Amino acid sequence: MIYNLAELPLAANYLIENAKSHKLWCFHGEMGVGKTTLIKELLLQLGVQDLVSSPSFSIVNEYKTQDGKSIYHFDFYRIKSVEEVYDLGFEMYFDSGNLCLIEWPEKIDEILENETCLTITLSLSQEKRQLTIA
Amino acid sequence: MLSQPSHINILAIESSCDDTAAAVLQNGNVLSNVVSSQLIHELYGGVVPELASRAHQQSIVPVVELALKKSGLNLNQLQAIAFTKGPGLIGSLMVGSSFAKSLAYALNIPLIGVHHMEAHVLAHFIPEPKPSFPFLCLTVSGGHTQIVRMDDYFSFEIIGKTIDDAAGEAFDKSAKLLGLPYPGGPLIDKYAQAGKVSFKFSQPQIPDLDFSFSGLKTNILYFLQKEVKQNENFVSENLPDICASIQDAIIKHLMKKLIIASDQTGIKNIALAGGVSANSGLRNAILQTGIEKQWQTFIPPFEFCTDNAAMVGITAHYKFLAQQFEPADTAPLARF
Numbered sequence: 001m002i003y004n005l006a007e008l009p010l011a012a013n014y015l016i017e018n019a020k021s022h023k024l025w026c027f028h029g030e031m032g033v034g035k036t037t038l039i040k041e042l043l044l045q046l047g048v049q050d051l052v053s054s055p056s057f058s059i060v061n062e063y064k065t066q067d068g069k070s071i072y073h074f075d076f077y078r079i080k081s082v083e084e085v086y087d088l089g090f091e092m093y094f095d096s097g098n099l100c101l102i103e104w105p106e107k108i109d110e111i112l113e114n115e116t117c118l119t120i121t122l123s124l125s126q127e128k129r130q131l132t133i134a
Numbered sequence: 135m136l137s138q139p140s141h142i143n144i145l146a147i148e149s150s151c152d153d154t155a156a157a158v159l160q161n162g163n164v165l166s167n168v169v170s171s172q173l174i175h176e177l178y179g180g181v182v183p184e185l186a187s188r189a190h191q192q193s194i195v196p197v198v199e200l201a202l203k204k205s206g207l208n209l210n211q212l213q214a215i216a217f218t219k220g221p222g223l224i225g226s227l228m229v230g231s232s233f234a235k236s237l238a239y240a241l242n243i244p245l246i247g248v249h250h251m252e253a254h255v256l257a258h259f260i261p262e263p264k265p266s267f268p269f270l271c272l273t274v275s276g277g278h279t280q281i282v283r284m285d286d287y288f289s290f291e292i293i294g295k296t297i298d299d300a301a302g303e304a305f306d307k308s309a310k311l312l313g314l315p316y317p318g319g320p321l322i323d324k325y326a327q328a329g330k331v332s333f334k335f336s337q338p339q340i341p342d343l344d345f346s347f348s349g350l351k352t353n354i355l356y357f358l359q360k361e362v363k364q365n366e367n368f369v370s371e372n373l374p375d376i377c378a379s380i381q382d383a384i385i386k387h388l389m390k391k392l393i394i395a396s397d398q399t400g401i402k403n404i405a406l407a408g409g410v411s412a413n414s415g416l417r418n419a420i421l422q423t424g425i426e427k428q429w430q431t432f433i434p435p436f437e438f439c440t441d442n443a444a445m446v447g448i449t450a451h452y453k454f455l456a457q458q459f460e461p462a463d464t465a466p467l468a469r470f
Contacts, residue, residue, distance in 0.1 A: 057277030
């Protein structure tokens, strides 16, 4: 689908409706295309009231939904080697059964190859955003 | 155990993110302040440590040993062990907290847990001149952008914060859009010093004392795409001016909110903390505005601005005086 900033809630809702039972959601797309912005809206709709900010520096942010579930928000942008992600103990998060929202998943292809992921691709289309799910 | 020691000697450990750090303080004076990247640099020359809890596992003993050695004290002279309790990466925090707990238990001395962001602010009590209360602290780093109001050592209120990207991240990601290597923030500063503010980026419109840098990043992306379409050498031909313009936009946003915060609270003691305090443009802006607005400004030396253990130690010093100790079943918190 194609959306602009005002239609962000629709885009997030579309994702939630079409994600089936996927727990690992991978967000592909260039810097500045709106990955974090979309995730903020998603988390809002999923019942997270915490302040959602970019985990680029912290690598992973953990949020709690109103009913006490955890959601993990990753950003692997500054990862230099996949070893760092092994050392981070990624299994603890990925295998937790909690929803994992992953920015810059291409940095950890080697790990995600063995996982079942929802692939979400964002791209710029003039001043709007195009969102596809696979 | 606490029978009025003649000195308060504290070993402090910080492991919330990339670097493992240890410091020894005596009566609030820093005797040693060691950071793993520095240690590894001294030992092997220029190797940047990887971000990982395993790296902390590897570094913690050598870093603590070096901090003790440089301080001239031994373990039996310590009155307390301090550690960063959070926020941060849980695996990384766990290494520091487990080590600190074990050591405090073995030495039978108190354990002090410290909030990482509070420590950044209290780093201002390491060097002279020290700010008097109340003061406002703008903490800007790769992971944080906050205005904190301090009314006392432990009375800490975040009155403004970023709703998306941190300021340091805005620098690093803008640098990435320009094709500069990560972390590119310091490079933007370097090029900006040779450039003029020639391009205009929209200032984030965000209410209250909060910050937002995500829109600015997109604004810069669109701007570059448009310009590069017309001239594929646009970036290389205009790098200093682009950097100066980006730096100006980021700093303007920071300063605008800081000025509002000062005007609203009437507080004129203004402090700067966090790794982005190394940015020359930001330093100048604070000093310049400080002169115009008759602020008392406080910018500590850089070693106390980035993640370090001395700031954990100084926070622990005041906690020791207030007898604020951790129970034996304490655990670190990724969210604090």
